[in-house]
Amino acid sequence: MTSGPARFALASPENRPLLDVQDVGIAFGGLKAVNGFSLQLPERSLYGLIGPNGAGKTTVFNLLTGVYRPDRGGIRLARHDLTGRKPHEITLAGVARTFQNIRLFGEMSVLDNVRLAAQLRRSVGALSTFFRGPRFHRCEADLRDRALELLDVMELRGDADAPARSLSYGHQRRLEIARALATRPKVLLLDEPAAGMNPQEKQSLAKLIESLPERFELSVLLIDHDMGLVMKVCRKITVLDHGEIIAVGPPDRIQNDPNVIAAYLGEPTPDA
């Protein structure tokens, strides 16, 4: 926070990353859940974030989306400074996410879950809501078309009218992705999207995630416990342990990194 602009001035405009996270940290009581986390996410990239349980991965997402305010450090998305902004402003700026513990609007229909997210930059006043003029209907029809398109992509169209809570686990995870995409994000944060899926579902999910950057012109930051999935999908990976980064690099290097292996085996790292 102290030297915000100066810090970012170092990066030249051409190769400035889409999402630039510099040295963020947060502590809960005495526990440093995330400590000195940095990340440069290029445009249209697939990036992995892994680490053992409790490493602080979800907390990083909560920091990036404004659920928690970082104690220190800065977050930038292209030209916007997102540090300390409210969650809905961050979504508006172009960061969307899914949740590890699924958070759908259970009573709302599948279609409405997505339509709600799609209405982000469309506003209709209370009077227009009462009179329902042509503008109201055009807006609703646009939202509906956009939502149905995304449901097609996620192969959820058949469930459009069902309440979200009635979907199977795998479908709920896909609906979360559809909902996040509906906000037209530049950065999509996926928190364990494959959790609870069977191998077949995982495979089609992997294919889907790989297609996202080109199709929706965005970058994906992926958390998952399935190493196979992350290694297959991501070009670059950051590994967290006890809130700190212990390795950064392409999948093949991460796989053979002794620190990473040690962290996953639960043994203390040599320098800890």
Place this chain on the structure above:
Amino acid sequence: MTAAAPSPVAPVQDESLLRAALKGLVVPLCGVAFAFGVWSLEGRVLDAYDTVTAMNIGVAMMLAVSLNIVNGMTGQFSIGHAGFMALGGYTSGMVTYYGSLLLWGTAARQGGPFGAGEWLFAASCVAGGLVSACAGYVVGLPSLRLRGDYLAIVTLGFGEILRVLLQQTNRVIGSREGLAEAKWRELIPPPVGGAVGFNGLPKYTNLFWVGLFLSLTVIFAVRLKRSAIGRSMIAIREDEIASYSVGVNVTRVKVRSFVIAAFLAGVAGGLYAHRIGVNIEPRDAGFQRSFEYIIMTVLGGKGSVTGSMIAASILTYLPEWLRDFDRYRMIIYASLLIAMMLLRPQGLLGSREIWDFLPWFRKRRGTAR
């Protein structure tokens, strides 16, 4: 319209848009027709006693439906709804009473149906709604940052403070001369009758005006539920964190729902204040009355407009009907409530509307719309 065919999605035709937009106006006009309809029953099918009961039910429905926007749709627990009703009622009463004194030199009724007096009254109801809406904003803005119990306490406080303040108001001034000669301290706090209530209001409320404002309220609530604003309200009820993660400005939507509900309650207050057989009193702002409306929304089902209407009519009519049982009345009333909540804890209709139970309608209301 479009079948559940795979992509690409067929665009909605402009013709159907135009038809939908026309429907946007036709439905409120049906509301006006409804108002004339119920008004024509007055004195024919309904005797004077029935008419009063019908007006009570209509006003209660408005309050239950409006409270349901905050408590049911948005999921915020407000227990100060009667405060907004009373504020609207007192405001509207001041407009008609002192307006009549200034315009015509008397607070008595002016003109027949749709005469000058009735229009002043209709405008006063809207004025009551607007003042209530402002209060809703002032109460809502700081308190909606709070959650659950704290919000409930603030709204409770609003109603109770209003009740006490209304008890401290000045005597009603009876004539134009009195008004002209009144000193400042007779006008501030406003001369609305103190603890005895606001006497002498012209009794303009009839089934036409109740029917009109009720149908507009109901149409608005139903349309709100199926709109962008309504979706963000329901989303907040379902999951606040998920709603801001998809870009819902949670504070703004909460305040908005509060303001809308307060406005509608204020209008209902105007109808209440000008009804035959009652004086609006400070007690009407208190939490006992707020509680009646909360019971209606809970019984009707969270976010169900028609559900809270049914509950409002049952709970308004029930005490009348139980009058024959006299001293067991409250016991029967309470037992019925307990039984209802045990049998249907989600409320009469859950979060659905009465037409959602008709298969034909359900099909039509699918993805196509």
